[in-house]
Amino acid sequence: MTDTNMNRPRLPVIDIVRGVAIVAMVIYHLCWDLSYFRIIPVDVGYDPGWVVFARSILFAFMAMVGVGLVLGHGDGVRWARFWRRWAFVAGGALIITVSTLFTFPDSFVYFGVLHAIALCSVLALPFLFTPVWLTALVAAIFVGLPFVYSDPAFNQVPLSWIGFWQVPPLTNDLVPVFPWFGVVLLGAVAMRLLRGSPAEQRLAAVKPRARLWRILGWLGRWSLVIYLVHQPVLLAVVAPIGMAMGSQEAGREADFLASCQSTCEATGTEAGLCTTYCQCGMEGLHRDGLWEPVFSGVISTEQQAQLDENNRQCSALIYPELDGQ
Incomplete structure (x- = not known):
């Protein structure tokens, strides 16, 4: 793997594909931000259609990493160029x-797209x-193994970057190493x-002249x-709008009340009593500053004890005979 500089035709189509992928990524993150701040009703992070869209974008990005490595270093690794680019990616990940x-803080990114690109660039x-057949075989193993093997040990943060987690x-x-x-x-x-x-020669001959293609390139x-x-640019625009509209807080309250009401009525409790119980629970979350722990799913022992106490108080509100129990 020595430094060489063989002349190869530039492929504008590759730049256009990257351009389409980054535009799709910006669209996805814009909609994710709008969803997070409850400006739009859909939950982009969990909606099946949006999940497929996000995975498709990620597939394109990661595949293009391999394409770019071959284009840049397939005739021999240009080490200075490689490490300059790697330092930029790793710095961005940091x-x-x-x-x-x-x-x-409860859901920060510790091994996202740029982290994966930095590591995979070195590994690749x-x-x-x-031999091409060997590279293809290793690729198939990495892609296929997570479909047949998983272990709860990889659910924890220290090992989750490898893959194989169940949750x-x-x-x-x-963006785990497997797959x-x-x-x-x-x-x-x-x-x-x-x-x-x-x-390759035919692709090199494709030189789109239209403005759209040149912009994407x-x-x-x-x-x-x-x-x-x-x-950061999207958040700088969307976050103030969401806060001004109060849409995130209102959306959380609506989600909480709907879920609580449904769960309460499923136990056979009268709808009116459930409404009172759920309003009480929501007031407790506001009063004790428990919105973020509840919605992030990261709840300390002390916070759980406070939630349990609030639930007992709200239950006593609709069933006075439970007061003190």
Whole structure:
């Protein structure tokens, strides 16, 4: 793996694909932010259609990592260029971890897209030069193994970045090595098969002139920079709007009351009593500052004790005979 600088045709189509992927990513994160602040009613993080959309974008991003490695280093690793780019990606990953630790302390990003790209870029280097069939085999193992093996030990944060968890830990972005390193290798395999073929020459001859394609190509060339800065920009716009509208708090209250009412009535309790009980519970969450722990799912022992006490008080409100029990 020595430094070389062989002339290869540039493929504008690759930049356009990257551009489409980064535009899709910005759209997804915009809608995620709007959903988080309850400006739109859909839960983007859990809605099946949005989950498929997000996974498709991630697949494109990770596959393009493999494509880019072959394009940049397939004739020999250009170490200075590789480490400059790697330092930029790793630095961006560190910035995301630190910033989300302050903005979303209960669900900060400790191994997201940029973290995965940084690690997978290093792991993939040897597979730029192994036989293509071997690279494809390793890719298939990484992609397929999580479908047949899982273990609760990987549910915990220290091991979750590997994959194989049954229930992922609470975080806003988690891109584990299994299966996503396999996707990087799939991109590398595809590009290695393309290089030197007539198809590569045909793709190199495609030079779109329309403004839209040129814009997408430019976005693709700067996709990592855009990825790093777009979410802070979106939050700077969306968060004040959501706070001004009070939509996030109102949405949380509506969700809590609807869920509580449904659960309460399922026990056979009269609807009117359930309404009183749930209003009492919501007031307790406000009074004791328990909204964030309840909605994040991260509740300390002391907070759980306070929730239990609030539930007893609300139960006594509709069933006075329970007072003191």
